[in-house]
Each structure stands twice: as structure tokens, then as C-alpha cells.
Amino acid sequence: MKNIVLLAGGVGGAKAAKGLYQSAYKDNLSIIGNVGDDDEFHNLWVSPDLDTLTYTLANEVNPVTGWGLKNDSCRILSRLAQFGSSTWMHLGDMDIATHIFRSAKRAEGMTMTAITRQITTRLGITVPLLPATDDTLQTRLETENGWVDFQTYFVHQRCEANVTNIAYEGAHLASATPEVLAAISAADIIVFAPSNPLLSIAPMLAIPQFRDALSASNATKIAVSPLIGGKAIKGPAEKLLQQMSYTPGNKGIAEFYQDICDVLVIDNQDEGETNVIESFGLHAHCTSTLMKSDHDKVALMEEVISAATTYQPEVPCA
């Protein structure tokens, strides 16, 4: 059985994670989650992508938003507003329990890896969910009004700012965890989820040890494009890629993944982009990439694993 590693951000990453977790590959799967969105609110440490992955795998995620807990309430935030706190960052009441637990354990000196393991295990999740690093790594964006924190850009400003630069603060000093390095080293297939490349994948790649481990790995590396018909299913991927001077459509995705991946999976309706993708040295694989139902998620991820398994690198002529 092949060892599979999934690199994932939040909502799109969680769909891919769910697909693999419900597939035949679940017993040989590790998921590495982005921590670049992490930040502190009300002195609580919030890890949006790890939580979205956790809640999704535990079947607890809010199906309407794709993040947060289903049936959650928002009384604590209202109370904090009454006390005079700034509450633009949405945090549900039961979601706050996760942040309280995480923050208390961090204060005790527990690593994010160990905390995430305890939360996921207690929720019955049997696949390792590994933070990319135990160190603090925070994505920041430069806009016309200066540098802002990720959540300020993403939630408070609703991705409306024009981004001119992105920094992964702390990444160059961060270590990949032993668990992450072991998972990458043992991987036969590394899947890049249809997450935002610049916000979910790039923060991990900005960790030197992480990037080196990926380069050293002989695994087949396969990315799923987050774009269908040039548009992101959710979030600012397409706008942000263009603001950061990537070419629109899957050509831009290919530009991003050209030195990292072997295969780029695109939607059937974008089949016309095959040639341009292959001009970047990537093999293009077409299938239906829209994940609405759990069935869609499993089908796509089984197709992705199948494409990676059958992928044969072109051997240059002697």
C-alpha cells in the first residue's frame, strides 16, 4: 500500500482530506496542515486550517460555511463585544472550546503537534493531522495601506485589499516537525490539495526544511488545481494570484507548481489548458474536480491517487 501525504489548507484542503479519509487509502494517509493563518484573538490561539480539517474529519463541520462547527452558537462573542472587545473574527462558542484547550496546552509547553494529536484522537480521527511546524509562522500581506495580518486581510477586510506582497513571517526560522519530515520521507505520493497556493501551500514551502524535504523526496507529487474555469470555488485564490503577477487560469497554477510537482490535476472543462500546463514540465490530468458531495470527494481523491500511481516521468533520451 502506498504512503500518501496530503498538504492542505482550510476548506478546500478539508474536502480533499475528507475524500482521502473515506477512501481505500485512509490507513496510509498523513495530512499536513497549514498554520500560516494562525493568530491570537482574546489571548486564545486560533488555528483555522487545523480546526477546519479537524472538524471536517470528525463530521462536525458546519456544512453551510465549510468551517466552524455545526449547530454552534455565538453567545460568547456577543458577550465579549458587550465588554468592549473587538469581535470581527468569528469564533463560535464550541469552537472557542478548542481554542481554550489549545491555548491552555500551549501555555503548559505542549507542542502544536501534540495538541492537535490529542484533539483529533479524542474526536475519533484515526489519521495523523500534522501542523507543518510547531513554530510560529504567520502569513502577512502588504496592501495599499501597509502590511496586515492574514486574518485582518481575510476576515476583517474580506479580501478586498489590493495585495502587493506576501510574507510568511517566521517561516525562515521555523523547523518542520520530525513527524512532518518522517511523513514526507516515507511518502510515495504527495498530494497538494486544491487549496489557495499562496495562502495555504506557500507558507509550508517557505519553511526551508520543509521545502528541502519535498525536494529530496522521490514521491510522485500531484497538485489539484483550485481553479475551475479560471475561478476559485471559494476564497480569493484567483484574485490574489493575479495581484501577485501569476498568469490567470491554470497557467498561473502551473507557474506556481512547476518546480514542485509532477502532475497537475485540472477540471475537465479546462482541458484546453493541457498544453500550456505541459509546457511547464508538468503532466496535466483532467477529471471532474468539483467536490460537492462526500462521494465527489472520494471519487476525486481516488482519481488523483490513481493518476499519481500511473504517472511515469519522461526519461530524457540518452
Next chain:
Amino acid sequence: MKNIVLLAGGVGGAKAAKGLYQSAYKDNLSIIGNVGDDDEFHNLWVSPDLDTLTYTLANEVNPVTGWGLKNDSCRILSRLAQFGSSTWMHLGDMDIATHIFRSAKRAEGMTMTAITRQITTRLGITVPLLPATDDTLQTRLETENGWVDFQTYFVHQRCEANVTNIAYEGAHLASATPEVLAAISAADIIVFAPSNPLLSIAPMLAIPQFRDALSASNATKIAVSPLIGGKAIKGPAEKLLQQMSYTPGNKGIAEFYQDICDVLVIDNQDEGETNVIESFGLHAHCTSTLMKSDHDKVALMEEVISAATTYQPEVPCA
């Protein structure tokens, strides 16, 4: 109008606070709250007495327990238990909002006095509620199994341990706040609520500056006994006083307050203890001290203020 200061612990103290707050004296009232019960749970700073006072004055207290918020739920604690945390300390969901706010502001460097002012003001409370100190002061109890934290004794062990010693950790290094010292200095009447003397009043008295300020004050000092017929209305006062070698009944209360107060208010049914109380140099004043309704609270506290107002110290013969 006379300036009144109330020294108060939790449930009994809050009843007295409510009585004064609803009386004709509310505009000249300051309440000083015990912080000896404070402790950290899940990395959140919990101040049970300040919260009981706050919720009571804001008409938000759970009328069944006398502490906590009415209509509160307990979902966060259940979730923390699911994650593997120890959850014997009861914390309601909306109550946790208070602890989150307080802890966040403490982390920002705000004092307990300023935090409490912000919470009470936002809840519409117009009387100053002053923590006895902004420093950390924690009551600890020595039992047959060694020293334990206050909440371990009070909540986890349900006051069942045999207490052989009490310490007010940090008290000797703690400062009384400028607000507390100003209130005591300006007071005409200082009321000691029918709180547990050893657990609610003694922690304040253990702060040297606080004790000195009380001694220097010319205010009439009047305590309301927490015992009726030798029994505490709530909590371990009578048991603890005896374990700490105070005489049972109001004689023990008089022993405690003999060097501190001028007047001890006792219940009508304990009128027979008048002589023994007066043998300690305290004037005994009898009235109905049971506070069931808000009307009872106002009536008792108006009676207490009246007794303090008419009190005339005996002038020794020349």
C-alpha cells in the same frame, strides 16, 4: 451623606452588596471584593467572588446557586472534558466569556481593578467594585493531605477536608490598590458582609497596607455575622472556624472581629449571645439577618447602616 464601604466575599457578600446597591445609600457606596479565591483554570483567570458580586449587581446571577449566570449552559466544559481536560471546577459557557475577557486584558497588562471596572461599567453597574489588590493573593489550606489550593478544597473536595492551617499566599507582598485605600480613607462606615471571615475577609486583612488603612480609619466598622443559630447559611464557615480553634457560634465571630470592628450584627434568635459578644469590646446589634428576598437584603443593610450611624463608642472615664 455618609460614605460606605462594603468588604465582601462571594454569595453572602453579594447579598449584602445587592441590599446596599438597592438602598438609599447606593450613590455613596464602594464595594471591595475578595480575590483570595482566584485561580487559573484552562489558562483562564477566574475570580469567583468578583464575578458573583458582578453578576448579582447586574441582576444576572443564577438565583438557585447564588453564583454563576442564570440561563447559562455548560457545553464548553463538556467539550474540554472530551479533549481530556480536568473539569471539576464548574465554569458556565457565558461565565467563561468573563474569564476570557479578564485573561486577555491581564495579558495586555491591564490591572484587575481596571478590568473589573470595565466589566461592571459595561454591565450597567454604577457602584465601584474594587478588587482588594491587583496583585496575586491566593488562599491555601493545609489539610491532612498537605496544602491545597482554595478551589481544590472548596469545589473539588467539597470542603470535606479537615483544615489545620490557612495561608493567604502573596498577601504579605501584595499592595492594596490606590482605589481601595482612597475608599477606606473616605469611608464613614465600613461594613463587613456576612461572608466567611477566614476565607473572604481575612485574605484582605492579610494585606499589610489594607489592615493598616482599616486601623487608621475613623469609620465605624460594623460586621454582620454569617451565623444564625450557630450555623452558616451557606458554605463551611462554622466548620472552618471550629477547625481553626475559634469558639462555636457568635463568640467565635466576636473573637475574629474583636480588634477590627466596633459593632457585630447578629440575628434576633442569637440575642442570648449579646453579653459574650460585648465582653470582647464589640457592641452587639440584633436584627433579622436572613436575606432571602431583595427586600430582606435592603432591609438588613439599611438596619446595618442605621446601627452604625447611631453607634457611639464608649468613652472611657477620665
